[in-house]
Amino acid sequence: MPKEQLVKSRQRVSDHGEVFTPRWLVDDMLDLVKPETERIDSRFLEPACGSGNFLVPILERKLEAVRKRHGRSDFEKRHYALFALMCVYGIELLLDNTNECRESLMGTFTRFLSPSTDDEWLRAARAVLAANVVQGDALKMTDATEKPIVFPEWGYLGRGRYQRRDFRYDSLTQRAAASEGLFAHFEEHEIFTPVRTYPQMTVADLAATASPVVEGATAPPVIEQAERDETTEVGA
Numbered sequence: 290m291p292k293e294q295l296v297k298s299r300q301r302v303s304d305h306g307e308v309f310t311p312r313w314l315v316d317d318m319l320d321l322v323k324p325e326t327e328r329i330d331s332r333f334l335e336p337a338c339g340s341g342n343f344l345v346p347i348l349e350r351k352l353e354a355v356r357k358r359h360g361r362s363d364f365e366k367r368h369y370a371l372f373a374l375m376c377v378y379g380i381e382l383l384l385d386n387t388n389e390c391r392e393s394l395m396g397t398f399t400r401f402l403s404p405s406t407d408d409e410w411l412r413a414a415r416a417v418l419a420a421n422v423v424q425g426d427a428l429k430m431t432d433a434t435e436k437p438i439v440f441p442e443w444g445y446l447g448r449g450r451y452q453r454r455d456f457r458y459d460s461l462t463q464r465a466a467a468s469e470g471l472f473a474h475f476e477e478h479e480i481f482t483p484v485r486t487y488p489q490m491t492v493a494d495l496a497a498t499a500s501p502v503v504e505g506a507t508a509p510p511v512i513e514q515a516e517r518d519e520t521t522e523v524g525a
């Protein structure tokens with residue numbers, strides 16, 4: 290097995306604190322939250338995700354759960370695999386790491402579906418990754434264009450249909466504060482409202498919107514507002 294590269298350069302360590310976590314340590318840390326890593330629909334966010342050293346093993350564990358629970362039906366297996374990918378999120382400051390992270394997740398997803406992966410599924414997965422793995426500053430909560438980071442919340446409705454609602458990251462981080470103090474008297478849905486809700490979509494719909502989702506050029510219409518649920522934060 291090739292030796293893991295945990296540092297790219299001294300300069301990057303000094304400028305960005307960029308030291309990647311070795312696989313054995315990632316596995317040990319994930320074992321601390323093992324039941325969550327083996328749930329297909331648990332959401333994981335890595336706010337300094339590097340090239341995906343946490344997110345890839347998380348996806349692998351979720352896909353193993355997909356194999357066990359839905360492996361007998363190719364239709365269900367594919368759709369739940371995409372849903373597993375939809376539940377993995379990252380923020381990374383540097384563009385090369387962001388791209389490596391997306392590619393590594395893509396590789397894991399593609400290997401899981403192979404040999405029957407077709408172009409539509411790949412485009413759908415790329416659209417998901419473009420939205421879920423954001424190049425940005427997790428401390429300022431802004432993306433590379435200085436706009437507030439927005440994350441999609443995906444749901445699988447069954448029968449090949451997904452739903453998507455987008456939320457601002459800065460409002461999601463107020464969740465902890467909402468249980469006490471200033472926001473205590475508010476209902477959650479009064480604080481956590483989506484900035485955009487999309488019509489239900491199939492894999493084909495998702496694949497067709499791949500470019501607009503990647504580039505943020507065109508967005509489907511807002512149709513409603515609703516509340517938000519939990520996401521687990523992980524990482525080094």
Ligand SMILES: C[S@@+](CC[C@H](N)C(=O)[O-])C[C@H]1O[C@@H](n2cnc3c(N)ncnc32)[C@H](O)[C@@H]1O
Binds near residue numbers: 335338339342427525
């Ligand atoms: C210590 S490395 C950890 C990477 C990965 N979590 C791992 O364990 O392998 C920290 C990562 O955070 C990124 N980073 C540094 N400051 C950041 C910020 N403000 N927002 C998002 N990412 C940041 C760095 O570029 C680097 O990839």
